[in-house]
Each structure stands twice: as C-alpha cells, then as structure tokens.
Amino acid sequence: MKFTNMDVENFYRVLAPRPTIIVTTISPDGKINAAPFSFTMPVSSNPPLIAVSSSPNHHTYQNIEQTNEMVINIPSEDILPELWITSEKFPQGVNEIEKSGLTQMPSQKVAPPWIGECIAHMECRVERILECGDHNLVLGEVLKVAAREDAIKEGLLNVEKAKPILHLGGKDFVVGDHHRILKD
Numbered sequence: 490m491k492f493t494n495m496d497v498e499n500f501y502r503v504l505a506p507r508p509t510i511i512v513t514t515i516s517p518d519g520k521i522n523a524a525p526f527s528f529t530m531p532v533s534s535n536p537p538l539i540a541v542s543s544s545p546n547h548h549t550y551q552n553i554e555q556t557n558e559m560v561i562n563i564p565s566e567d568i569l570p571e572l573w574i575t576s577e578k579f580p581q582g583v584n585e586i587e588k589s590g591l592t593q594m595p596s597q598k599v600a601p602p603w604i605g606e607c608i609a610h611m612e613c614r615v616e617r618i619l620e621c622g623d624h625n626l627v628l629g630e631v632l633k634v635a636a637r638e639d640a641i642k643e644g645l646l647n648v649e650k651a652k653p654i655l656h657l658g659g660k661d662f663v664v665g666d667h668h669r670i671l672k673d
C-alpha cells in the first residue's frame with residue numbers, strides 16, 4: 490500500500506470527520522454572535538470540561554475573552570445550510586443567528602442564548618484559556634446541558650434522529666446516522 494505525504498499544517502484533515510458545534514457568545518455591549526467550530530473535544534467529566542480551539546481573530550474568541558461565557562450548540566443535518574451562513578465573516582456586532590434565520594432561546598446560567606433548532610446545547614463558563622500556536626484553546630465548564638427528547642435513546646445520542654454534523658474540511662461534511670453496535 491502506498492502512502493501520500495500531506496502538508497503537516499493540514500494534519501487535522503485525517504483526524505476526521507470531526508463533531509461540529511455552533512458556539513454562541515455575547516459581547517460586553519450585548520451583541521450576540523454565532524459561529525461553527527470543529528476543533529472541539531470533551532476534556533473532563535468531573536468537573537465537566539469541554540475544549541474549543543478558536544483563532545484569536547474570531548468575534549467568538551473576543552467575546553469569550555471579555556465575558557467568560559459561551560453556549561455550545563449541537564446542530565443536525567437539517568440546519569447545515571444555516572450553519573454555513575453562521576460561518577460567514579460578518580462585521581463585529583452582526584447577529585449570525587438572525588442572519589441565518591435560526592431561533593435564539595434564553596439560557597438559564599449564562600447570557601448567550603442557545604439555538605432552538607439544535608438537538609442539544611451546553612451552557613458554559615470559561616474556566617481557562619491557553620495560547621496554542623495560531624489558535625487559543627478555550628476550556629469551558631459545562632453548567633447545564635439539555636437535549637431534545639427525540640435526540641436521546643437509552644442515554645446515548647439517537648443518531649438516526651439527531652443526524653449530527655461531522656466536518657471533513659471546507660464545505661465537506663459527513664452526516665452521522667450510521668449506528669453500529671459491537672457484539673460481545
């Protein structure tokens with residue numbers, strides 16, 4: 490079997506498909522922002538910590554640095570076109586939830602809203618930020634998590650219903666609806 494060498498800065502393209510989230514934040518003067526991210530992973534379950542890696546140029550990062558809050562929304566295939574709109578580079582202060590026609594819902598523990606069409610969301614308080622190369626790693630403590638009832642089956646994500654979006658790179662995605670169970 491032959492192997493192809495790839496550009497090292499694109500290493501993450503073989504660590505794929507990656508779960509894709511929409512992060513909602515708010516600026517100190519109350520302007521709501523939303524953008525998709527696929528550099529994300531769970532870090533600890535007790536305390537519940539999640540990591541998101543963002544370019545420091547993003548409005549998302551700038552809001553997080555100033556307000557220490559974010560909501561992680563889990564989108565489904567149904568809103569892939571809307572997710573793409575939230576990734577566009579709008580001027581600071583433009584609300585991508587409104588631009589994409591999605592619905593903002595009031596959070597309980599933090600100021601940024603959650604997105605009504607997403608299958609689950611986590612309200613997070615930022616607990617630490619680490620500078621990492623051309624990105625900054627944001628560690629958030631999950632204060633509250635809720636999922637749409639039909640998106641959960643026996644405590645697991647019901648992928649056939651939830652159709653989570655997985656990112657390959659650029660405009661290429663995989664929709665995770667193939668559930669395989671290993672036999673003993």
Ligand SMILES: Cc1cc2nc3c(=O)[nH]c(=O)nc-3n(C[C@H](O)[C@H](O)[C@H](O)COP(=O)(O)O)c2cc1C
Binds near residue numbers: 529573
């Ligand atoms: C599917 C997808 C995943 C992305 N993942 C990341 C990521 O993990 N980190 C990042 O810094 N930017 C990522 N981006 C790019 C940002 O979403 C994009 O630059 C956006 O305009 C930033 O918006 P903001 O300035 O309003 O925060 C991703 C874009 C897409 C479409």
